[in-house]
Amino acid sequence: MKTTYSALPIAPRALKDLRTTDDAGRPTTPFTDAEGGAPLRCCLRRGEPGERIALVSYAPLRRWASEQDIDPGAYDEQGPVFIHAEECAGPDTDALPFTNSHRTVRRYSAEGRILGGRLVEDPAAFDEAFTEAFDDPAVALVHVRAVEYGCFYYEVRRG
Template structure:
């Protein structure tokens, strides 16, 4: 059985993104009036009145800096919601944000796309299929409606 780790945006990366995001812009925090924004730093939905920020994030670029991968043209950045201050950390379901259609995008250890799958149910089975390919090092979970990065799942 393949094991994997669900990876929110780490605290150190969050601090860096709040200073200057991956588009070179300082974060502008605000009070979320309605809540329900998918926070990528703790992998839960925001609460009404919680202080959050929308920042630009390049997940493959950050991963490549850690691993030495060279994603080339696959390096992309997009908007993500995070806490605007410190984050209490992750405490939620093993596989968050699985109550809607999602896209699983598979990546090699070099950071190249190996394929994707639209998932509408049995999320654990879809992850097992993704990691059944020994070339898959990482899987990005993305929202269908906007294509936004939600979180990464790493082998091991």
């Protein structure tokens, strides 16, 4: 799905760290994905059968906040994400990924505080949800997350 907004994968610097030790301090344990289908946050696509991947704990707001030199406080959370076990080329399209199911678009302020969110049920409604979020000048970025488990999929930043 094309969009006027860009889905940002996990940054290469963070991926380098996560491929050794995850954000919970656990060593990364790669495995071969026999079935494929894992939503990879490094390249924003589903994994192929036989690819080497890892399931790691990732703290997206904490990493963003450290770039901004702010403390997200109690909003700092970490959760499971799949990544390639070795460096990959990143996304190969500007199409919006992982729109095949209901998602939550969660809004954050420049101070790293949650400002609300929106349930997106229709793949065609993502642009509208992002526009609505960024029409609020207090919103600095949004996270797209799974509804069922709250897992982080990707980030969209203002401008």
